[in-house]
Amino acid sequence: MKPGFWIAPEGAEQPVSVFPIGEEALDAQYKGLTASGALAKLASMDSEALARSCPRAVELLSTMAAAIAAQTADAQTQLFRLDGLNDLERRLIEDVLGEGEVAGVVALPDGRLAQIQESVLAGIWRVRLEADESHDYIEIGSVPEIVARAAVDLTADDIVIGPAPEDTMNALPVLAEIRERARAWQPGQRSQTINFTLLPMSPADMVFLQQTLGNGPIQLVSRGYGTCRVLATGIRNVWSVQFFNAMDTIILDTLEVGGVPVVALAASEDFEDSAERLQQIIEAYFT
Known part of the structure; x- marks a missing residue:
């Protein structure tokens, strides 16, 4: 199982598999x-x-x-x-x-x-x-309009936070912070970043966080300087943004609260x- 917010299913190498158009x-x-x-x-x-x-x-x-x-x-x-x-x-x-x-x-x-x-x-x-x-x-x-529209129309407008498993440490306060930021964010404002690379989050915290936020309808990959994978969560204005090195190891694992992450924008x-x-x-x- 990979570390990070997004957890790959058994046997999967990466969350996004993009096939060329045409x-x-x-x-x-x-x-x-x-x-x-x-x-x-x-x-x-x-x-x-x-x-x-x-x-x-x-x-x-x-x-x-x-x-x-x-x-x-x-x-x-x-x-x-x-x-x-x-x-x-x-x-x-x-x-x-x-x-x-x-x-x-x-x-x-x-x-x-x-x-x-x-x-x-x-x-x-x-x-x-x-x-x-x-x-x-x-x-x-x-960014194509279909991406911007799906980010709004096909995601939930609030987070339903259930009881956390006993072995979680910081998932509940982090989810409360994400909910507050997502509710307050308005178009035109700068995105806000939560950096899991620096937070003391246990594997159980990350699993509960991912299960609570869920997977959204958008998966993007940017292959500029290294690989960046952008996944919409199931919650409006909340995105998983992960940067990987050449060995496909996460070197920066974040959640962004805001519009489509700038790494995917022209x-x-x-x-x-x-x-x-x-x-x-x-x-x-x-x-």
Whole structure:
């Protein structure tokens, strides 16, 4: 059993298993390409032929470049549907966007999963509902709206604290603090962090804490500098945020009370950088 707030089921290596979006639609020659590899593939193709063969994809990329240039961190997200594109145009979009640092899933009430994948251009996301090609789209924003909505709509608004087992030490006062902070938090306020790495919490405390808060509908992984796993608990505005080293050992185990944790969000400077990079790609490969 792993230490930390999230406890892996027997035989499980990690709480989040994220599968790449769109991989099954790619030909063998496209599989396994990194972002730089995808652009190298584009560079080997005739730009005029690409523009003629994929006019809607090129137009969509240009529209997205303008949209992300105007995007801000607190603005409403912008959606771009992919259901009007043919297979070649979808491949082209996938090759340009690549796969970035943040990925995850959102469990919906009807049992389906929404797959989330940030592109190599931060702030541009691919979102797809499991086994539903009609819900396959690009979204520009700090985080896809489906994540923000699920965090509010699919979680409980209060903590039900039952009697603690006899061998717990500090679980009850910690839960009382979490409840107070979660009730008081308002959108726009900074998140508050409870660091279990520094608290004297016994294994029984952590088990009782996890059982009381429960698991929420959102699982995200950020693979930037090391691995960070973000799990929504079953309580609104309460998140498990865990940082791991290369050996998959927890080095920082926290609960955050607030909105979607900042480690999973694109910032305003990301939009500016992504807009510039996307425009450069368009000019280099399609004009």
